[in-house]
Amino acid sequence: MRKIGSIVVAGCLLGVAASTFAAPEDDLKSLQKFYKERFPDLKQDEYVNGVYALDAGLREQWQAIEDFPPYEMDIDEGKKLFETPFKNGKTYGSCFEKGGISIAHKYPYFDAKTGKVVTLEQAVNDCRKTNGEEPLPWYKGKIAQIMSYMNFTSRGNVIKVDIPNDAARQAYEQGRKYYFARRGQLNMSCAHCHIDNAGRRIRADLLSPAIGHAAHWPVYRSDWGAVGTLQMRFDGCNKQVRAKAAAPQSDEYRNLEYFITYMSNGLPLAGPTSRK
Amino acid sequence: MRKAMKLVMAASVVALVMSVTITPATAVAGDVEEGKVIAFDRQKGNCLACHAIEGGSLPGNIGPPLVQMKSRFPDKAKLRDQIFDPTRNNPNTIMPPFGKLDLLTAEELRKVVEFVYSL
Numbered sequence: 001m002r003k004i005g006s007i008v009v010a011g012c013l014l015g016v017a018a019s020t021f022a023a024p025e026d027d028l029k030s031l032q033k034f035y036k037e038r039f040p041d042l043k044q045d046e047y048v049n050g051v052y053a054l055d056a057g058l059r060e061q062w063q064a065i066e067d068f069p070p071y072e073m074d075i076d077e078g079k080k081l082f083e084t085p086f087k088n089g090k091t092y093g094s095c096f097e098k099g100g101i102s103i104a105h106k107y108p109y110f111d112a113k114t115g116k117v118v119t120l121e122q123a124v125n126d127c128r129k130t131n132g133e134e135p136l137p138w139y140k141g142k143i144a145q146i147m148s149y150m151n152f153t154s155r156g157n158v159i160k161v162d163i164p165n166d167a168a169r170q171a172y173e174q175g176r177k178y179y180f181a182r183r184g185q186l187n188m189s190c191a192h193c194h195i196d197n198a199g200r201r202i203r204a205d206l207l208s209p210a211i212g213h214a215a216h217w218p219v220y221r222s223d224w225g226a227v228g229t230l231q232m233r234f235d236g237c238n239k240q241v242r243a244k245a246a247a248p249q250s251d252e253y254r255n256l257e258y259f260i261t262y263m264s265n266g267l268p269l270a271g272p273t274s275r276k
Numbered sequence: 277m278r279k280a281m282k283l284v285m286a287a288s289v290v291a292l293v294m295s296v297t298i299t300p301a302t303a304v305a306g307d308v309e310e311g312k313v314i315a316f317d318r319q320k321g322n323c324l325a326c327h328a329i330e331g332g333s334l335p336g337n338i339g340p341p342l343v344q345m346k347s348r349f350p351d352k353a354k355l356r357d358q359i360f361d362p363t364r365n366n367p368n369t370i371m372p373p374f375g376k377l378d379l380l381t382a383e384e385l386r387k388v389v390e391f392v393y394s395l
Contacts, residue, residue, distance in 0.1 A: 185377065185379065186379070188370055188372070192370040193370070196368075197338050197370060200336065200337050200338050201335075201337050201338070202325050202326065202336045202338055203324060203334060203335070203336045204334040204336075205336075
């Protein structure tokens with residue numbers, strides 16, 4: 001009975017959070033406070049480790065895997081791809097500040113010119129287009145390997161997503177709305193699983209908190225048999241509730257990425273990494 | 277054996293007749309067992325995703341364990357309501373509205389209610 005009480009209380013709390021038009025800073029603060037109450041002993045930087053921050057047994061298994069990182073080859077392969085010149089002789093580095101090294105924490109950002117959120121994957125494919133190359137397929141394969149390298153050079157850099165103007169604020173609100181909206185045949189929102197029920201188990205799976213969700217990509221999963229990107233994970237979670245996935249790099253997914261990355265503000269990048 | 281069959285058939289005829297007048301319908305032999313299969317089936321109820329239920333392995337703990345349902349829900353119709361559309365009791369609930377969104381057919385729902393009521 002006590003259990004039911006607390007579930008209902010959490011629900012109300014977030015119901016309020018979802019309906020008010022709070023400033024993004026306040027969203028982040030209230031979410032941090034919510035988790036702080038649920039996980040009083042959890043240090044802020046630990047959130048980048050997802051469920052492994054919550055369960056000692058799972059963490060031990062994970063650390064055994066991380067001793068021989070299954071994504072190591074992808075970092076090397078990504079570096080090779082990153083440094084190999086295009087047909088026109090230029091490299092990816094020419095498209096980015098600091099030659100693309102140690103900059104992953106600045107993505108996604110809001111581009112005032114196009115009025116859209118730009119993710120790092122998109123910036124990579126835009127770079128290819130600018131240089132007369134075909135874009136890479138999203139989510140897995142070469143793009144995820146390049147992401148692995150770029151994030152590896154950015155490990156430890158603190159995420160600081162900025163919301164510079166009203167248009168950016170709208171993109172953020174869209175992402176936030178997506179996060180709190182019920183979807184799929186099962187009628188659940190991202191927030192149901194990762195906020196209301198973070199730290200509880202859905203069947204055998206422990207649910208990780210939303211804070212930290214954007215801080216450790218790409219991820220190697222044995223389920224995927226490869227490294228994959230954050231938006232690939234969105235698809236997986238949408239499938240769990242039997243919802244239709246949005247298209248890769250669609251406005252929906254970019255705005256969602258913008259919102260959840262904002263919720264990871266202040267955390268150090270920790271990708272690539274591995275997950276069950 | 278034939279006699280038993282006849283009895284079951286008679287029982288279901290009675291149940292059919294009665295279901296017209298009273299809801300929820302009276303249990304039919306086998307409902308509890310069939311309801312359990314539906315409740316445990318990942319493609320159907322998948323209730324174990326969130327609830328500990330006797331006889332089910334590796335349950336989640338999002339919802340309360342389903343025990344002593346008769347004393348929690350003296351009125352079976354209220355139990356059915358909770359499974360049909362839990363948002364009526366808690367608008368923000370994560371529990372899917374199995375009846376309202378046709379995740380279970382009326383027959384399946386009826387059997388699941390019988391099963392849960394037996395816990």
